[in-house]
Amino acid sequence: MDLPVLFNDPPASPSGGCAANSCGSSDDQLGHLPEAIRDKVFNHPCYSEDAHHYFARMHVAVAPACNIQCHYCNRKYDCANESRPGVVSEVLSPEQAVKKVKAVAAAIPQMSVLGIAGPGDPLANPQRTFDTFRMLSEQTPDIKLCVSTNGLSLPESVEELSKHNIDHVTITINCVDPEVGAKIYPWIFWQNRRIRGIEAARILIEQQQRGLEMLVERGILVKVNSVLIPGVNDEHLKEVSRIVKEKGAFLHNVMPLIAEAEHGTFYGLTGQREPSHAELQALQDACAGDMNMMRHCRQCRADAVGLLGEDRGAEFTLDKIDAMEIDYAAAMETRARVHADIAEELAQRRQHGPAPVPILQASGPTALMAVATKGGGLVNEHFGHAREFLIYEASPAGVRFIGHRRVETPYCEGDSSCGEGESALAKIIDALEGCRAVLCAKVGYEPWSALENAGIQPNGEHALEPIEEAVLALYQELLEAGKLTDDVAQQRQSA
């Protein structure tokens, strides 16, 4: 029997429409989409799970002002060390932003997308946002433009957005019920007044839904972001997913709440808990029946630069850019070449799909596997260098991408001479909770035994192989070796 590689839909989901592998496509969650939409997003790292291994993106922080307050946001956003939405190091003028985009696109030819995502709300800074888009449309016509908004000012901005040929918009929609909204948004600034409570949430929801409808009417692709807040909107997000899909959003991205007390947000300070990995996955699976779900979001900063999961922003501060000598015309040619090569590789992958893997046993448990990767769709990162792990679910029905888990300090960056290496390792093992194995390019002796003791099988034998094939192969190896039974994991954990 051949194992298919599944993406997005849970193997047993009866309501998931056609499974990706039976639709003539086995590339990623976009397999559900009409050809025209796939053509638009194939090189957008935030929309295509496939593209995010190859194409890079950047955000420019030209939009500081915001017109609403969310309980998960602290508006004191200036921070160099945190990686989460709403945080930046420096606010740029539109002119500075254009200069930065051109410098980054010259240095990183994989760059395909420029987004404006804050740190406030781009549409609450219409002058700065649209000045930036106008200049970029002229000066870097090969870079796709996109924008992310809370939706409050969206209806009045749709006309201007469509002028700039922006074919992607992300709206953050956390609720469709004002009573739920009142627990997430304490106030909005609307028609020259501060409005609070349920009335504020009602207006915001109305504007978001109207904006969504208007964008869809104009053929602009809409992705919906939702923040999963346990006890506040967790069950409700299933309805959100259903409604936004009905209205024509093409992708739904459910992200976990980030709420640490030290971030100074309302939720952080009042002890609102974050969802567990399992809760996030369960909700994404529940929504997947109705919607193309997105699972590779990295919740990046409003000034992030590079491949998803990496941030090279520090290489492109304003003073460093001033010192660079750049041949913009040559850079655009290089970009065209690099993009064409990647497009070809992706097309080939789509056509051929991953190599079929024979399997001996037709039944077996579902197992989560972690993968250390630097990009390119390969198992190619050392365990000790990984800043995040991609999580795949393997079963006899195939393999599907589930999400990613970030680690605070890579194992090799912890200082083992003062015990930090050990605590870094303990935190990584915590982050890999629920995983049966971790695939990487290499694993050192010490983390190897600690991982084994925690019931997580380390594996370096599939180094440099394509991720899905490697996960499938390891799944079968573990299955055949009898290492995937619950007893084995429990014995190890109690050992």
Added chain:
Amino acid sequence: MALEIIDSCVNCWACVPVCPNDAIYQAQPHFLIDADKCTECVGDHDEAQCASICPIEGAILDELGDALNPPGSLTGILLSAGELPSSIPQDIR
């Protein structure tokens, strides 16, 4: 007659585009209001626009030096701790 931004300002820019008089300007260590231009929005709006969009309690003062957004009035964090001063008007609770 003018409002004032004080040092609890976090430089979030929200007030800049909503001022009808272009009275707010970037300065170090925080944004400031040009007292010659500020009208407290009288004649333009019912509420002072900067204070209506400012997310930080206590950062904008009226001409008497009183906070237009007193502690607890925006975040509700003090509210939940039961520390809301009784001086806060009912309509902003």
